[in-house]
Amino acid sequence: MAEELFTDPTASKEEQYDLLLKQIASLCEDETSQVANLSNICAALKTTFGWFWIGFYLVDKEQKNLVLGPFQGPIACTRIAKGKGVCGTAWEKKKVLNIPDVNAFPGHIACSALAKSEVVAPILSPLGEVLGVLDVDSETYETFDVTDEQKLKQLCDWIGTHIIQ
Ligand code: SME
Numbered sequence: 001m002a003e004e005l006f007t008d009p010t011a012s013k014e015e016q017y018d019l020l021l022k023q024i025a026s027l028c029e030d031e032t033s034q035v036a037n038l039s040n041i042c043a044a045l046k047t048t049f050g051w052f053w054i055g056f057y058l059v060d061k062e063q064k065n066l067v068l069g070p071f072q073g074p075i076a077c078t079r080i081a082k083g084k085g086v087c088g089t090a091w092e093k094k095k096v097l098n099i100p101d102v103n104a105f106p107g108h109i110a111c112s113a114l115a116k117s118e119v120v121a122p123i124l125s126p127l128g129e130v131l132g133v134l135d136v137d138s139e140t141y142e143t144f145d146v147t148d149e150q151k152l153k154q155l156c157d158w159i160g161t162h163i164i165q
Helices: 013-028 034-049 085-093 146-162
Strands: 053-060 065-072 079-081 097-099 117-124 130-138
Touching: 013 034, 013 146, 034 053, 034 065, 034 146, 065 085, 065 130, 079 085, 085 097, 085 117, 085 130, 117 146, 130 146
Parallel strands: none
Antiparallel strands: 053 065, 053 130, 065 079, 097 117, 117 130
């Protein structure tokens, strides 16, 4: 396991993601615990980009909703129904959602009044079933762009094939 996370704030955002994703792969390669790996992925994203809230919501098949998983940031709501909020909508539509102003998203669930924009990416199994979502929130409007959408999707695709069973 890597003992230190290397970041390069002078690099382009795309390069920062590439550096991060490589390190995440090596950070997780010898560890089989899903909680340990998802926790370190949140911490690595937080260290690299410093966003306000970063976390996973995982599909609870029995309760048929999303339940809060490993995260970094303030306390958050624990359960989200399918189709509710940005997370439940990303689950239902199996799509990355980039919300530049959360107040303009009907049904947005405000875990914190400080969150202003967010991206939610679904985590799909190899069979295309949603296993959970990754939610990243920012304290400023319009924080996320197409690079964030693509790279967070790339990360979630990898998580869906390597980390979550
Ligand atoms: N805003 C999310 C809820 C999760 S919190 O932001 C951590 C939503 O609307 O689904």
